[in-house]
Amino acid sequence: MFRFLVLVYMAVAITSSLPVDESKQYPRFIEIPGGDGQLHKVDLEEQPDIELLSEITRNPANNLYLLFTRRNPRSAQTLVMNDIDSILSSNFNPYVPTVVIAHGWLSNQNSDLNPVIRDAYLDKSDVNVIVLDWRRLAISGYVTAASGVPAVGRGLGLFLEFVSRVTGASYGSMHLVGFSLGSHLVGNAGRQLGGRLARITALDPAGPLWVYNSNRVSANDAIYVEGIHTNGGMVGLGLGSAIGHADFFPNGGVTQPGCYTPICDHNRAWEFFASSVTHNHLIGTECTSSTQITLNTCRGSRILPMGNDDLNKRGFGRYRVNTGRRYPF
Template identity: 65%
Template sequence: MRTAIVLFAFSAFASAVPVREEQADFEYPRFIQFPDGDGVLHTVDLQEEVDHNLLEEVQRNPNNNLYLLFTRRNPHTSQTLVINDRNSVLNSNFNPSHPTVVIAHGWFSNQNTDLNPVIRNAYLDKGEANVIVLDWGHLAMGDYVTAMNGVPTVGRGLGQFLGFVHETTGAPFSSMHLVGFSLGAHLVGFAGRELGGAIARVTGLDPAGPLWNSNSDHLGPNDAVYVEAIHTDGGTVGGFGIGTAIANADFFPNGGTSQPACITSICNHNRAWELFAATVSYNHLTGKECSSNLQISLNTCRGQSLQMGNDDLRKWGSGKYRVDTARRYPF
């Protein structure tokens, strides 16, 4: 991955521009900078030729994607669940009477990326849960364009895996919550779509913007019973995330373009999963519904309230919401 030449740099200070519907038509320049899971910027050529050999390998060998189970009985050491291997599930600590949450990382990341243990620990410190970390690093560690083109395949594979878990254990789809960050947000959308929208919740954490703004297959409101998106770096001039409403309920923390104590887009982008993990623990961030994007930008939203994030599987809401947060955890 080429990193030496910065051909397109995001501003160090995110501008406080209004969130605008026109972002759906925003076209990124050919060369951009996009972060990996550790917050390191890489130069991305959005016109790079797709690595079809890698895509075909992912399609042929779905077991390249790992499903790693953590529960309160094994909070730090994973158990590997394998699709179509009933014993891998039945002999594990998976409990169908507990809620199941799947965490999907973004580009150039894997099971060791920070968001996985942070979200995992938030759930397991709170109560019983089957936390499944999806490691799709075999594809995600490839170039951005190839990874982006492989998201539908990995997402559909995740949906099929959850269908297998449902058939094997009886765990209902109504007890499942899929959480994806950046490219992973669109991935979990495809997983929910594969199951006909039967999953209880899908949450997209700052869904990736490059090559997705005008892509009709991005995360959408029909991918689960309830779909939520949290936008933290959606500025119209090259933000890492999609800056417009795409879900049932869309939250724009602090306006959705720049976050308190952040001076880079990387910090803004990662704040989405940091905020989500905090809401699982405390359920303390309340959004106010906004009637326009201008209200989001000016912080004049006065509509109904809806809690952002959290682990409520019966949650539902619609509309656009602004929520103001503090500078430090738990925000």
């Protein structure tokens, strides 16, 4: 009897730490982190702000598109939808890769992930970095923000279509990077462009309201879609299920070394990614089951680097990566 109870306890413990699957259910009231570094109590059944959503849907120009290049690495140039002069008079170079960074809930252009990822790219190579500031919607309630993500994503897609038409920049030179709600945003941008973008990287894509949501980021949204999951699990803030061609579950995909809060675990996704752009050193081993991911027993025949800036990256499957506690991890 004692052995049976021990086995039951172990099974429950392992199950609670497994990456999320489609059976995950969030409670009505949940604490979700914002870009301010705080947890906010959210009612997932509250009514969204219909007036704001209508405005966002009608006018994608509500969003700011801020260009950084090696000629202006710290001082942004504002690119404006349907304003040809704003593009042609800027430092945008259609002959180098373009990286778009999309923040999450309660965040803006000044949130930590933007300068960290921007600097990682510009310190390494000559690229266009466009920071998407969608604070007009992102500072609203979580349910409203999540409801408006598809419209903002479509607006981003239309903006990139405009940039491509004006400059000749190829969709094959574009990489969209989104964090949390921003992951689903860039997925919708890629969908707007028929999946023709070179790459999408989803950094711990948001879980609440997205488990069964057909508008969530998926493998159809770009030629190559990668997910990096750092806070999945039964009570995690991110989706723990695979969403792309290749999905990575650092340290099991639920909690991260050196972290003691869900906010830290969640943010590790963009911290890992920025480090991988610089060093390309986080190598994943293929896993055949969620249990292998959790128990660190992945022995697949394939290995694949997590993250990095490779526009032509290809891979498929689920991978575990083991990291250190602090940068460069």
